[in-house]
């Protein structure tokens with residue numbers, strides 16, 4: 438990961454993330470999230486090597502099994518992320534905004550783009566649980582070369598536009614390192630893996646932290662929370678860092694970003710995770726405990742049922758992408 442340290446400025450103001458409502462009064466449910474969580478994999482209904490993101494003419498460097506290059510406000514709908522009590526649940530992932538990321542040529546117009554969004558998981562069943570994301574911070578200005586994007590994930594009754602309310606949804610964020618951060622609001626509780634807090638990742642509300650070698654002050658955070666990697670190292674193996682619990686939710690939103698140019702990646706996992714098994718690696722202590730750092734809202738409940746077939750459909754808004762200027766998928 439390329440890194441340009443800047444020391445000229447010592448303090449900045451950063452506006453906190455404005456989140457969509459976590460609950461919808463019109464949603465159907467509740468549907469208790471199964472113990473295995475949600476799964477995002479297209480192989481059952483959509484071949485990995487065809488369909489959106491796989492046009493080798495327009496996307497000569499594209500991965501076979503992932504979607505390359507999304508601009509705001511492209512979206513994907515993953516069908517059947519879970520079947521709960523016989524009800525199929527779909528999830529639509531929308532890139533609601535993106536700033537400072539490498540631009541791609543969309544029909545002759547250069548626009549900031551996400552490098553990659555998960556589509557298939559042909560080699561690793563474990564990856565079915567993940568939404569894999571990679572980006573390339575190309576910011577030449579801004580606050581310490583900060584670049585970010587916001588993802589919205591909304592749940593629906595399968596094959597419909599009727600919002601579905603899920604209960605006890607666990608979202609784990611994996612691989613926050615390299616001066617990267619995760620910001621979230623409208624959650625029930627968050628859990629930061631022990632060992633992350635002490636050395637290389639910290640949680641911030643209204644406070645000051647060091648990003649890209651420079652002090653940055655966060656203001657206007659409200660109830661949102663940020664989790665920052667405090668150094669520019671690429672921590673391997675990639676580890677669970679933050680678990681977010683939603684007691685009841687039909688849509689959620691979060692921001693991911695980084696300070697300093699270069700490519701990077703995150704994984705989002707929708708299942709409960711035992712931090713106790715997430716030991717080893719250079720990034721953590723390997724402790725068998727996790728640490729509760731922030732709690733708002735109500736308590737959560739338990740889960741049931743099993744995951745059914747998996748699928749993937751493409752929302753109408755994302756069919757017009759054309760052309761690729763360049764890309765880089767080195768991940769950190």
Ligand SMILES: [Ca+2]
Pocket residue numbers: 502503555556557558559564569
């Ligand atoms: Ca994948």
Ligand SMILES: [Ca+2]
Pocket residue numbers: 477478555556557558564565566567568569
């Ligand atoms: Ca996946």
Ligand SMILES: [Ca+2]
Pocket residue numbers: 611612613614615617701702703769
């Ligand atoms: Ca990372």
Ligand SMILES: [Ca+2]
Pocket residue numbers: 612614671672673674675768769
């Ligand atoms: Ca990493």
